[in-house]
Amino acid sequence: xxxxxxxxxxxxxxxxxxxxxxxxxxxxxxxxxxxxxxxxxxxxxxxxxxxxxxxxxxxxxxxxxxxxxxxxxxxxxxxxxxxxxxxxxxxxxxxxxxxxxxxxxxxxxxxxxxxxxxxxxxxxxxxxxxxxxxxxxxxxxxxxxxxxxxxxxxxxxxxxxxxxxxxxxxxxxxxxxxxxxxxxxxxxxxxxxxxxxxxxxxxxxxxxxxxxxxxxxxxxx
Amino acid sequence: xxxxxxxxxxxxxxxxxxxxxxxxxxxxxxxxxxxxxxxxxxxxxxxxxxxxxxxxxxxxxxxxxxxxxxxxxxxxxxxxxxxxxxxxxxxxxxxxxxxxxxxxxxxxxxxxxxxxxxxxxxxxxxxxxxxxxxxxxxxxxxxxxxxxxxxxxxxxxxxxxxxxxxxxxxxxxxxxxxxxxxxxxxxxxxxxxxxxxxxxxxxxxxxxxxxxxxxxxxxxxxxxxxxxxxxxxxxxxxxxxxxxxxxxxxxxxxxxxxxxxxxxxxxxxxxxxxxxxxxxxxxxxxxxxxxxxxxxxxxxxxxxxxxxxxxxxxxxxxxxxxxxxxxxxxxxxxxxxxxxxxxxxxxxxxxxxxxxxxxxxxxxxxxxxxxxxxxxxxxxx
Ligand SMILES: Nc1ncnc2c1ncn2[C@@H]1O[C@H](COP(=O)(O)OP(=O)(O)OP(=O)(O)O)[C@@H](O)[C@H]1O
Ligand SMILES: [Mg+2]
Numbered sequence: 017x018x019x020x021x022x023x024x025x026x027x028x029x030x031x032x033x034x035x036x037x038x039x040x041x042x043x044x045x046x047x048x049x050x051x052x053x054x055x056x057x058x059x060x061x062x063x064x065x066x067x068x069x070x071x072x073x074x075x076x077x078x079x080x081x082x083x084x085x086x087x088x089x090x091x092x093x094x095x096x097x098x099x100x101x102x103x104x105x106x107x108x109x110x111x112x113x114x115x116x117x118x119x120x121x122x123x124x125x126x127x128x129x130x131x132x133x134x135x136x137x138x139x140x141x142x143x144x145x146x147x148x149x150x151x152x153x154x155x156x157x158x159x160x161x162x163x164x165x166x167x168x169x170x171x172x173x174x175x176x177x178x179x180x181x182x183x184x185x186x187x188x189x190x191x192x193x194x195x196x197x198x199x200x201x202x203x204x205x206x207x208x209x210x211x212x213x214x215x216x217x218x219x220x221x222x223x224x225x226x227x228x229x230x231x232x233x234x235x236x237x
Numbered sequence: 238x239x240x241x242x243x244x245x246x247x248x249x250x251x252x253x254x255x256x257x258x259x260x261x262x263x264x265x266x267x268x269x270x271x272x273x274x275x276x277x278x279x280x281x282x283x284x285x286x287x288x289x290x291x292x293x294x295x296x297x298x299x300x301x302x303x304x305x306x307x308x309x310x311x312x313x314x315x316x317x318x319x320x321x322x323x324x325x326x327x328x329x330x331x332x333x334x335x336x337x338x339x340x341x342x343x344x345x346x347x348x349x350x351x352x353x354x355x356x357x358x359x360x361x362x363x364x365x366x367x368x369x370x371x372x373x374x375x376x377x378x379x380x381x382x383x384x385x386x387x388x389x390x391x392x393x394x395x396x397x398x399x400x401x402x403x404x405x406x407x408x409x410x411x412x413x414x415x416x417x418x419x420x421x422x423x424x425x426x427x428x429x430x431x432x433x434x435x436x437x438x439x440x441x442x443x444x445x446x447x448x449x450x451x452x453x454x455x456x457x458x459x460x461x462x463x464x465x466x467x468x469x470x471x472x473x474x475x476x477x478x479x480x481x482x483x484x485x486x487x488x489x490x491x492x493x494x495x496x497x498x499x500x501x502x503x504x505x506x507x508x509x510x511x512x513x514x515x516x517x518x519x520x521x522x523x524x525x526x527x528x529x530x531x532x533x534x535x536x537x538x539x540x541x542x543x544x545x546x547x548x549x550x551x552x553x554x555x556x557x558x559x560x561x562x563x564x565x566x567x568x569x570x571x572x573x574x575x576x577x578x579x580x581x582x583x584x585x586x587x588x589x590x591x592x593x594x595x596x597x598x599x600x601x602x603x604x605x606x607x608x609x610x611x612x613x614x615x616x617x618x
Contacts, residue, residue: 068613071527073527073611073612073613073616074611074613093532094531094532097526097529097530097531097532098529098531100527100528100529101528101529102529105528106524106527106528108524108616112520112521112523112524112616114521114524114525115260115521116253116256116257116259116260117256125525125528125530126528126529126530128249128252128253128530129249129250129530129531129534171528172528175529
């Protein structure tokens, strides 16, 4: 099967005034459509760094990134942005919803700059799907943590991405709410054939993942 | 769906901008206030200049239409002859030619008397209007009395006055002339030209229909009379009005310059507001970038914010400026409608344009800064 995303011999070094931090060391990684991969490891081991490289938010110091078979390592900022919009959905630990926009507008937000006449309908359906059909016009500050994360998931899905990247998606949620978010991930990757890559400290995520990758000191174990 | 909603759907940068501005209303309000003051300053100072100019040109009347031809004393010529007058008549195609003789004489009515200028003119109707009575087409007998002299000697049309012992029936009292004039009638008496001593004329006044015609006449007269020797000097009042216009142009530029300073200050405050709000929204902008919003769209969004502040300030400032202009013109010119003239419209457009321009310009740096931050950096708490 073709990998939807792949890292080959990726290094990431940060030059912090003389001292060089190696956040990723010779990382090989891949994910397939419909696969649920959990990334675990101690704090500072490079999990977020790897997720940023996978999400085309950051470029590796060395190595190659393939997205849907295409080498995307050295794209321009504009092309990377286009690829992010087309292929990748992001979910953050602290949700990062826009406080001035309603739930519906937040979900539409990635489509806002661009002509997309069906976006509003898709956003409505996605919010219904994550169980927030009644909350379309609520502002983020009128929603609970779990509801905010559901809005964020709907936002990540609005452009029908091939990959969902989640950095500690349940980190700010209680156990039960976290579980419902993970159920949602499971449903999405099954129904939409999306690769889900989630960084986590949450042991219950192991129950859902097809595969767990462990990072220690920037190396995959 | 309202028009506004439709606009927001079409221009998402505006939607985001409006929402962002409503986040901190007081701060946005203060930024708008700065622009309001700047726009108000420029527009109302500009209109103030227009009012001054209008007032001044009301004072001046249409003197720009008149020229005066007088003998060139430096060449030893003391008066203009009938031949000169004929040549002037031929040179002037469009306008009235009024030869004038003048002298100081004792004018009396009953037991009141005064020494005043007496003009001898054949055709005073070309230059003056009557307040009471009527001005004959050709002045052959009788006298016209200026308003000042009439007041002094208590003269009405029909009265009899004596000028150096000669008696005249008064045909008309002339309307007071407010502006500057080459031959001011206010404190004068006008009699038939034969009754003033001498054979020639002390000056010839040409009253044209327009400033342009006056100017052409002046050129033609110089050509006709000054060909061989400098017989006459031609004085165009237009040179005065041109000078006055230039003065008011400079005054206006100066006033607008002062107004612009306040706009610059407003621009700095917008720069500050936008910079603060983009720094506060660093993460949000990082999220926008992460989900696929291009740099250019971020720039557009922030410029739209700055532009909205400018438009809001500009519109409110323009409305206030019109109000100020109406009040000013009502007070100075007794004519509030004088506000609505092209020059003022231009000042308002200029002021609003400056206001919006300053705002957008002030948004450039914050926009550029926000758009160029790497999303990874912005998202790291
Ligand atoms: N911009 C940066 N400049 C310098 N060092 C950095 C930068 N970003 C990350 N690092 C370093 O890279 C290493 C990996 O960081 P990363 O954020 O990927 O860790 P993590 O596994 O996500 O940790 P956590 O579980 O605490 O989120 C850390 O040592 C960190 O200090
Ligand atoms: Mg991390």
